[in-house]
Amino acid sequence: MxxxxxxxxxxxxxxxxxxxxxxxxxxxxxxxxxxxxxxxxxxxxxxxxxxxxxxxxxxxxxxxxxxxxxxxxxxxxxxxxxxxxxxxxxxxxxxxxxxxxxxxxxxxxxxxxxxxxxxxxxxxxxxxxxxxxxxxxxxxxxxxxxxxxxxxxxxxxxxxxxxxxxxxxxxxxxxxxxxxxxxxxxxxxxxxxxxxxxxxxxxxxxxxxxxxxxxxxxxxxxxxxxxxxxSYGAKEWNRRNEDDQAATGQAHQPTLDEGTAPETEERRETGDKDLQPWRSMGDVLADPVGTHPGRATPFLVRSNYGSSGIPGRRGVRSDRQPAFTVTGRISRFVVFQHLDANIVYEGARFSMNEAGMLQSFPPDYxxxxxxxxxxxxxxxxxxxxxxxxxxxxxxxxxxxxxxxxxxxxxxxxxxxxxxxxxxxxxxxxxxxxxxxxxxAPPRSTARPRKSDKNNSKTSE
CATH class of the missing domain: 3.40.50.150 (Vaccinia Virus protein VP39)
Incomplete structure (x- = not known):
């Protein structure tokens, strides 16, 4: 640079x-x-x-x-x-x-x-x-x-x-x-x-x-x-009980300490001292502004992206971290908030106003x-x-x-x-x-549909 x-x-x-x-x-x-x-x-x-x-x-x-x-x-x-x-x-x-x-x-x-x-x-x-x-x-x-x-x-x-x-x-x-x-x-x-x-x-x-x-x-x-x-270095999600969820297909229930490991917080205090700490979701969503009422912290966000066919194997971040890449699936991200230190519940998902603010659009766009x-x-x-x-x-x-x-x-x-x-x-x-x-985007031929795969297997 x-x-x-x-x-x-x-x-x-x-x-x-x-x-x-x-x-x-x-x-x-x-x-x-x-x-x-x-x-x-x-x-x-x-x-x-x-x-x-x-x-x-x-x-x-x-x-x-x-x-x-x-x-x-x-x-x-x-x-x-x-x-x-x-x-x-x-x-x-x-x-x-x-x-x-x-x-x-x-x-x-x-x-x-x-x-x-x-x-x-x-x-x-x-x-x-x-x-x-x-x-x-x-x-x-x-x-x-x-x-x-x-x-x-x-x-x-x-x-x-x-x-x-x-x-x-x-x-x-x-x-x-x-x-x-x-x-x-x-x-x-x-x-x-x-x-x-x-x-x-x-x-x-x-x-x-x-x-x-x-x-x-x-x-x-x-x-x-x-x-x-x-810059922000993402911490791997602690996939606890992964063997159980792989066997049962049940999604892992996040806890409030996920995504907030000590190294995540240390990241805000290390690196180039001339640069400001990266901004978190809580930095922009916690306080009321315009018609945005403010979002209570702490909270966790579980992304909509799974892996290896296991729905629960998805990234989780806290309000003290930057958001995952905001995509067209942002409305599907699940937001968890706390009742006490050991219990979480599913809260309101991101509104379009909040999603826009995570993209750095002004409030009330x-x-x-x-x-x-x-x-x-x-x-x-x-x-x-x-x-x-x-x-x-x-x-x-x-x-x-x-x-x-x-x-x-x-x-x-x-x-x-x-x-x-x-x-x-x-x-x-x-x-x-x-x-x-x-x-309407054209139907891609780069990846065969599931039915096409089945047909091709049948014909082999």
Whole structure:
């Protein structure tokens, strides 16, 4: 890691285009830094959240905007940012993207060599999961900017990308071509790539992200954001009575001393003394703020993830530790609280407000529409996003308390105006919006269904 960023932005007027913008994590970061942004998002519910939050939004397919509406984007946009959908690269998915890494690298080479969009699009149809190709969209936007008459063919000054750790290899390939070959018009960038842990930036959650920060060659070289908090090393869950639960299939009942071993607490007092202790779930959830009533401590959280076919073999953490990675299953995490020193009971599961706060969203962020857990899990943690933008633009690090104030939602008039701009109507989607049936992910062929396995066994 390099030294802290200077206190003067490298750009006079930063303006962010946020691809795959989700419910607004990076835009909330920009808001806290006083940087305007425009998000493109195709999920209707995520757009409803964004409108309710007062965020400028296009309800659209990122690829479709690039192909047919790029010239309508504000020409003053000079920062390209985004986190392409991760399902095909995530270890939680079927892995179509991971299996096609070399093929995707070839597409990166072909794009920077100036091959036509039509030829690339035709070949992309051969991918088993078309979402795999979405990781190419930031590069395609960067190239399109250099061809845009509305922009006077001016390239983006800064590019900021983040994704699951499995995409780090592709970000390194991005860096190789952006620094070496450059874009087809000759524009080159200075690039830094790294794998960062969000708890080292004050997010009360253990989450690793592969990031890329690029600046045009004429600008100073970028650096990764400097950590502000100590890293967290997870303690293995003490799987007591494991033999019994393996035999009976009964889930282990947690006790209050689990997840709070002495070495966990010592971790907060050791390491780099210049860094703050990592932030725990209790740090952000215990006290009342806004409409959040506060959550009584101590409490334990058991994740929804099992292993080896044993439902009870799941991680347990206490309120004195960072949260597990917040995913679309956050509403299934079981929260235990105490009656006395030896008895625990199941308490209320995390509300969407609490789940958002564990992602570092401000309290009372207006989660709207359907699949709110998935929205929360898919979002960029705003505090982490603020560190990325600050490092990319040479701005001072954001005070974490800036995101502790309750979010002020948009008025009905503001929301209607935003939706008119984003959907084409004040209270409805229009033909310009992606169709709901187009938003359903394709059925993956990378992993056979159970019935397929049975059929294949029968035929052998």
């Amino acid at each position: 390099t030294s802290a960023a200077p206190h003067q932005s490298i750009l006079d007027k930063p303006f962010v285009l946020d691809l795959f913008a989700g419910p607004g994590g990076l835009d909330v970061a920009g808001h806290a830094l006083d940087i305007p942004s425009l998000g493109i998002e195709w999920d209707k519910s995520a757009c409803l959240t964004r409108y309710a939050a007062g965020l400028d939004t296009l309800h659209a397919d990122v690829s479709a905007v690039r192909r047919s509406a790029f010239e309508s984007l504000p020409p003053e946009i000079n920062v390209l940012a985004g986190g392409p959908p991760c399902q095909t690269y995530s270890v939680a998915g079927h892995g179509a993207g991971r299996k096609n890494l070399n093929k995707v690298k070839e597409y990166i080479e072909r794009l920077t060599a100036g091959e036509s969009d039509e030829a690339i699009d035709e070949d992309l149809k051969t991918l088993s999961d078309p979402r795999t190709a979405l990781v190419l969209e930031p590069l395609r936007y960067a190239i399109q900017a250099t061809r845009s008459p509305n922009r006077e063919k001016r390239p983006y000054d800064v590019i900021v990308l983040e994704q699951v750790p499995a995409v780090e290899e592709l970000w390194h390939h991005y860096a190789k071509v952006l620094q070496g070959t450059g874009l087809p018009d000759g524009t080159k960038y200075k690039v830094v790539v790294g794998l960062l842990d969000t708890e080292t930036y004050g997010v009360p959650q253990k989450r690793s992200r592969a990031v890329l920060i690029a600046r045009r060659e004429e600008l100073d070289a970028p650096s990764l954001p400097v950590p502000t908090h100590r 207006p989660w709207s529409g359907k699949a709110q857990s998935q929205q929360v899990g898919n979002a960029v943690p705003p505090l982490f996003g603020a560190h990325l933008l600050s490092a990319a633009l040479g701005l001072p690090q954001l005070d974490p308390d800036a995101l502790r104030e309750p979010w002020q939602p948009a008025t009905e008039e503001q929301r209607a105006k935003l939706r008119s701009q984003g959907c084409g109507a004040a209270d409805a989607c229009t033909d310009m919006c992606p169709r709901p049936e187009d938003q």
